[in-house]
Amino acid sequence: MTKTGATIKGLDKVRKGLKSAKGKVDKAFQTAVKVEGFNLKKILQKEIRQGKPGGRVFAPLSYISKRLRGRRPNRKPLERFAIGIRYQIKQNPFKMKIGWIGKAQRGWRKLAKIHQEGFKREILFSKRREIKQKGAALGKVTGGPTPFFLKKTTKFFATPARPIMSPFWQLHERIANQNIKRNFKRKLKGIRI
Numbered sequence: 001m002t003k004t005g006a007t008i009k010g011l012d013k014v015r016k017g018l019k020s021a022k023g024k025v026d027k028a029f030q031t032a033v034k035v036e037g038f039n040l041k042k043i044l045q046k047e048i049r050q051g052k053p054g055g056r057v058f059a060p061l062s063y064i065s066k067r068l069r070g071r072r073p074n075r076k077p078l079e080r081f082a083i084g085i086r087y088q089i090k091q092n093p094f095k096m097k098i099g100w101i102g103k104a105q106r107g108w109r110k111l112a113k114i115h116q117e118g119f120k121r122e123i124l125f126s127k128r129r130e131i132k133q134k135g136a137a138l139g140k141v142t143g144g145p146t147p148f149f150l151k152k153t154t155k156f157f158a159t160p161a162r163p164i165m166s167p168f169w170q171l172h173e174r175i176a177n178q179n180i181k182r183n184f185k186r187k188l189k190g191i192r193i
Helices: 011-050 063-070 079-084 103-117 125-138 165-188
Strands: 086-090 095-099 119-122 156-159
Touching: 011 079, 011 095, 011 165, 079 103, 079 165, 103 119, 103 165, 119 125
Parallel strands: none
Antiparallel strands: 086 095, 119 156
């Protein structure tokens, strides 16, 4: 220090220290988001397999749908959709995505969209024949009707809407934000998350 001014030395060290601290903060935040993304992916897959994403139970499968093509009759609707669930972290701007994302999941995205909205499908002659053959193979219930009764006037199968992402995110969004904040603080303290 002189009589006419003061000189602060070591500002380069302070600047480097601040950059280093900012880098640690950014890394801690990114790690917290990645950990929560992975956890959300697992939770969504589990809830889809259980047939109740976000606690909202899917509309049940029809009797014909349960027994056509030799599948397990007690399976949950859309349980195979859990296979396509992924999470992805993007940089600039930093964000996390969860669901049927990425180029490889294009087919899953298309199917998930139509099943979440519901749709009608025309019953083609070949499908009608397949249903009759499966019903005949199952046989009649003693003293009852055939197991697959399909009226000639029935022209369409209606698949009800089975929302997945909306109820899931409504239930888990607040919790996910809290988990990210908690994990971020823990990571800054040097605790493994």
